[in-house]
Amino acid sequence: xxxxxxxxxxxxxxxxxxxxxxxxxxxxxxxxxxxxxxxxxxxxxxxxxxxxxxxxxxxxxxxxxxxxxxxxxxxxxxxxxxxxxxxxxxxxxxxxxxxxxxxxxxxxxxxxxxxxxxxxxxxxxxxxxxxxxxxxxxxxxxxxxxxxxxxxxxxxxxxxxxxxxxxxxxxxxxxxxxxxxxxxxxxxxxxxxxxxxxxxxxxxxxxxxxxxxxxxxxxxxxxxxxxxxxxxxxxxxxxxxxxxxxxxxxxxxxxxxxxxxxxxxxxxxxxxxxxxxxxxxxxxxxxxxxxxxxxxxxxxxxxxxxxxxxxxxxxxxxxxxxxxxxxxxxxxxxxxxxxxxxxxxxxxxxxxxxxxxxxxxxxxxxxxxxxxxxxxxxxxxxxxxxxxxxxxxxxxxxxxxxxxxxxxxxxxxxxxxxxxxxxxxxxxxxxxxxxxxxxxxxxxxxxxxxxxxxxxxxxxxxxxxxxxxxxxxxxxxxxxxxxxxxxxxxxxxxxxxxxxxx
Amino acid sequence: xxxxxxxxxxxxxxxxxxxxxxxxxxxxxxxxxxxxxxxxxxxxxxxxxxxxxxxxxxxxxxxxxxxxxxxxxxxxxxxxxxxxxxxxxxxxxxxxxxxxxxxxxxxxxxxxxxxxxxxxxxxxxxxxxxxxxxxxxxxxxxxxxxxxxxxxxxxxxxxxxxxxxxxxxxxxxxxxxxxxxxxxxxxxxxxxxxxxxxxxxxxxxxxxxxxxxxxxxxxxxxxxxxxxxxxxxxxxxxxxxxxxxxxxxxxxxxxxxxxxxxxxxxxxxxxxxxxxxxxxxxxxxxxxxxxxxxxxxxxxxxxxxxxxxxx
Numbered sequence: 001x002x003x004x005x006x007x008x009x010x011x012x013x014x015x016x017x018x019x020x021x022x023x024x025x026x027x028x029x030x031x032x033x034x035x036x037x038x039x040x041x042x043x044x045x046x047x048x049x050x051x052x053x054x055x056x057x058x059x060x061x062x063x064x065x066x067x068x069x070x071x072x073x074x075x076x077x078x079x080x081x082x083x084x085x086x087x088x089x090x091x092x093x094x095x096x097x098x099x100x101x102x103x104x105x106x107x108x109x110x111x112x113x114x115x116x117x118x119x120x121x122x123x124x125x126x127x128x129x130x131x132x133x134x135x136x137x138x139x140x141x142x143x144x145x146x147x148x149x150x151x152x153x154x155x156x157x158x159x160x161x162x163x164x165x166x167x168x169x170x171x172x173x174x175x176x177x178x179x180x181x182x183x184x185x186x187x188x189x190x191x192x193x194x195x196x197x198x199x200x201x202x203x204x205x206x207x208x209x210x211x212x213x214x215x216x217x218x219x220x221x222x223x224x225x226x227x228x229x230x231x232x233x234x235x236x237x238x239x240x241x242x243x244x245x246x247x248x249x250x251x252x253x254x255x256x257x258x259x260x261x262x263x264x265x266x267x268x269x270x271x272x273x274x275x276x277x278x279x280x281x282x283x284x285x286x287x288x289x290x291x292x293x294x295x296x297x298x299x300x301x302x303x304x305x306x307x308x309x310x311x312x313x314x315x316x317x318x319x320x321x322x323x324x325x326x327x328x329x330x331x332x333x334x335x336x337x338x339x340x341x342x343x344x345x346x347x348x349x350x351x352x353x354x355x356x357x358x359x360x361x362x363x364x365x366x367x368x369x370x371x372x373x374x375x376x377x378x379x380x381x382x383x384x385x386x387x388x389x390x391x392x393x394x395x396x397x398x399x400x401x402x403x404x405x406x407x408x409x410x411x412x413x414x415x416x417x418x419x420x421x422x423x424x425x426x427x428x429x430x431x432x433x434x435x436x437x438x439x440x441x442x443x444x445x446x447x448x449x450x451x452x453x454x455x456x457x458x459x460x461x462x463x464x465x466x467x468x469x470x471x472x473x474x475x476x477x478x479x480x481x482x483x484x485x486x487x488x489x490x491x492x493x494x495x496x497x498x499x500x501x502x
Numbered sequence: 503x504x505x506x507x508x509x510x511x512x513x514x515x516x517x518x519x520x521x522x523x524x525x526x527x528x529x530x531x532x533x534x535x536x537x538x539x540x541x542x543x544x545x546x547x548x549x550x551x552x553x554x555x556x557x558x559x560x561x562x563x564x565x566x567x568x569x570x571x572x573x574x575x576x577x578x579x580x581x582x583x584x585x586x587x588x589x590x591x592x593x594x595x596x597x598x599x600x601x602x603x604x605x606x607x608x609x610x611x612x613x614x615x616x617x618x619x620x621x622x623x624x625x626x627x628x629x630x631x632x633x634x635x636x637x638x639x640x641x642x643x644x645x646x647x648x649x650x651x652x653x654x655x656x657x658x659x660x661x662x663x664x665x666x667x668x669x670x671x672x673x674x675x676x677x678x679x680x681x682x683x684x685x686x687x688x689x690x691x692x693x694x695x696x697x698x699x700x701x702x703x704x705x706x707x708x709x710x711x712x713x714x715x716x717x718x719x720x721x722x723x724x725x726x727x728x729x730x731x732x733x734x735x736x737x738x739x740x741x742x743x744x745x746x747x748x749x750x751x752x753x754x755x756x757x758x759x760x761x762x763x764x765x766x767x768x769x770x771x772x773x774x775x776x777x778x779x780x781x782x783x784x785x786x787x788x789x790x791x792x793x794x795x796x797x798x799x800x801x802x803x804x805x806x807x808x809x810x811x812x813x
Contacts, residue, residue, distance in 0.1 A: 336591025340657065343561045343589050344612040500563070 307465030363397030388464030544710030588662035647678025737768035
């Protein structure tokens with residue numbers, strides 16, 4: 001008996017191509033979509049780089065170095081928001097036009113609205129020309145401006161910026177060490193010779209410098225001072241300096257009292273080196289750079305991220321409910337109700353138009369309820385964005401209504417519509433950003449997503465709620481959605497003629 | 503219901519040589535038909551005969567390839583009001599998740615009936631369809647018979663001149679069927695021309711004013727039952743006489759079989775039977791058994807369409 005029941009199940013499945021499609025084809029389709037997203041779209045993918053914008057209120061040599069460092073990083077796609085020089089000298093620094101905070105804020109806000117950047121690195125006016133050490137040093141201010149969509153971006157760029165300053169610090173420490181060693185060599189020529197113990201002590205100090213510089217490998221070659229003694233071009237420079245070693249290769253920080261000439265020295269060279277190192281330990285990286293993270297949207301909103309999730313979920317369910325309502329047309333056709341209506345005073349245009357209008361209104365109400373709830377519970381500040389919300393909601397609901405009507409007019413039965421709509425809607429939602437955030441997708445996947453309502457709707461709602469853009473900035477999204485509504489609606493009207501006259 | 507505005511001789515619908523090829527098949531091969539005001543026309547035919555195609559053509563849901571469908575042959579040039587048509591599909595074409603009242607309201611509005619007129623008409627129709635005590639019930643909670651009555655009620659709110667019904671009594675109990683025919687009688691009494699398709703032979707025989715039999719896209723018979731029988735079979739009654747012994751005398755109008763132990767006699771009326779028996783008695787040949795069979799629509803139908811199975 002169980003075998004017979006089993007046979008019935010398989011026979012029914014075999015005789016029902018739609019169910020077969022749902023059982024076997026749909027998982028494959030979805031696997032393919034998600035595989036494509038995760039293999040090419042998420043940060044692990046080969047073509048996925050964090051898109052970093054760059055803006056400096058004042059271009060400095062150090063800033064240009066930092067930008068070059070970011071640009072050279074294989075995980076980042078760093079591009080300046082405005083034209084930026086490839087190098088800056090002192091004269092150029094003085095002559096350049098500086099950007100005030102207001103202008104910079106505007107450029108950043110505009111860039112964020114495009115949705116092209118995961119994060120923007122901003123160097124304020126007080127970002128220095130070069131890295132200082134010693135008592136004059138102040139942390140270099142670096143601001144990371146994010147819209148908060150991609151939390152990974154902040155962590156990653158922070159790490160890269162910190163790495164830059166670590167290298168700079170290490171480089172500076174290395175130069176200090178080279179100065180010490182060169183000075184020792186210099187002293188060897190004029191004063192007390194460095195004995196083997198002192199040389200060993202210098203080596204140990206070099207190791208200490210390396211250790212304090214957070215293990216940057218840059219230092220490993222100088223553990224052997226003999227190598228520097230043999231190839232150090234600095235030594236020539238130091239020797240030619242008549243005032244003693246007060247600076248090293250342009251980097252200030254060698255203690256005043258360490259400046260020495262053979263005539264002034266009352267201590268052995270080794271003692272001077274030990275003293276210098278004791279008085280001037282390598283500073284922490286945190287003393288070198290100060291990274292602040294700024295989320296402009298958070299300044300005016302309590303929970304801006306929720307709005308995007310609300311929109312994503314709303315559009316997904318809007319598509320389902322719209323096709324469900326449009327399916328009433330097929331039910332009416334199957335029951336004969338449509339025939340009865342068709343011979344009444346209502347024509348096909350009234351039927352399709354009336355249903356479209358109904359689905360549109362229901363869709364608007366559905367999204368409104370969703371956002372009202374989000375406002376009530378998560379404080380998305382709906383009242384502040386009510387105009388943009390209304391525009392986006394109407395456009396989105398209109399597009400989905402037309403889409404649902406077109407599907408209904410193309411399908412032969414409600415069962416067929418159910419199967420087809422599940423496949424299409426879930427696919428659109430996966431690619432369009434209702435399931436996986438669009439910021440996590442590659443550019444290619446984002447481009448593909450542009451063929452879905454979800455993507456345009458989400459981009460629009462994001463502009464309204466995240467970037468607080470004016471309604472005029474929604475022109476693209478609204479045009480696409482309303483254009484789709486018009487085209488798909490007309491197509492639905494054309495295809496619905498099959499019910500009118502055979 | 504409205505006053506009877508036309509007599510049964512006034513045609514409200516005329517089909518002239520209507521042809522229609524539907525889904526690659528010639529479904530209608532030159533149909534000509536006339537439907538008169540206040541007439542109940544039974545449309546009969548095997549499956550695939552073209553009945554549904556014809557109804558869809560009449561209702562405007564299909565456009566004929568050729569021929570004419572005239573809905574208002576007695577058209578008054580002064581009267582702009584077109585002939586009102588009502589359609590009752592085979593399955594209850596109502597909204598199952600609306601109440602009886604709501605269904606009547608929306609279908610009335612779709613036919614252009616509004617306001618007080620609609621309210622008044624709904625009251626009349628509820629009474630007519632015996633659904634007055636179920637106005638607030640959801641359609642899906644009604645019995646099959648009630649749903650059928652509501653199905654018909656939704657089609658008459660605009661007081662149609664022509665009502666097309668497709669199998670209106672399929673699957674309903676005898677009481678509901680009786681009520682439905684009573685409703686149709688009231689409609690025809692008020693001047694509405696009713697065209698119904700059905701497979702219930704006895705209903706067509708006893709209820710319809712006129713019967714049309716259709717087969718292979720053509721009308722093969724059209725008339726009252728007696729006319730059809732007369733045209734296809736001849737006399738409507740057949741008397742079969744069985745004898746104990748072979749009957750040797752020849753009797754006019756008797757057809758004997760071999761070995762002449764039974765004979766068949768066709769009668770125009772059952773009133774002729776006593777006279778036949780009297781003749782036999784006079785001949786001292788009283789039959790041992792008498793079987794009387796009256797011809798009906800099934801005989802006519804099988805005679806015209808054959809006995810081979812259809813779709």
